[in-house]
Amino acid sequence: MVDDLKSRGPEDRKRININEPWELDWWSKELGLTRDQLRAAVKRFGNMADKVRDEVKKKKQARPT
Numbered sequence: 111m112v113d114d115l116k117s118r119g120p121e122d123r124k125r126i127n128i129n130e131p132w133e134l135d136w137w138s139k140e141l142g143l144t145r146d147q148l149r150a151a152v153k154r155f156g157n158m159a160d161k162v163r164d165e166v167k168k169k170k171q172a173r174p175t
Contacts, residue, residue: 126157141166 120133127133128149138148151162
């Protein structure tokens, strides 16, 4: 399938694909993580975006202000 260059964001927004540099950048920005933090989160929690998003949110809420 040919990439649609007009499309903004990954085609499958349910899964995080860390093997595509542009998707890694998109998800990093979307979740407020560095590339390395995103890779670690996907390694730990899997590539389902909802699961990673929930875990990132929990971690951010647990941080003292």
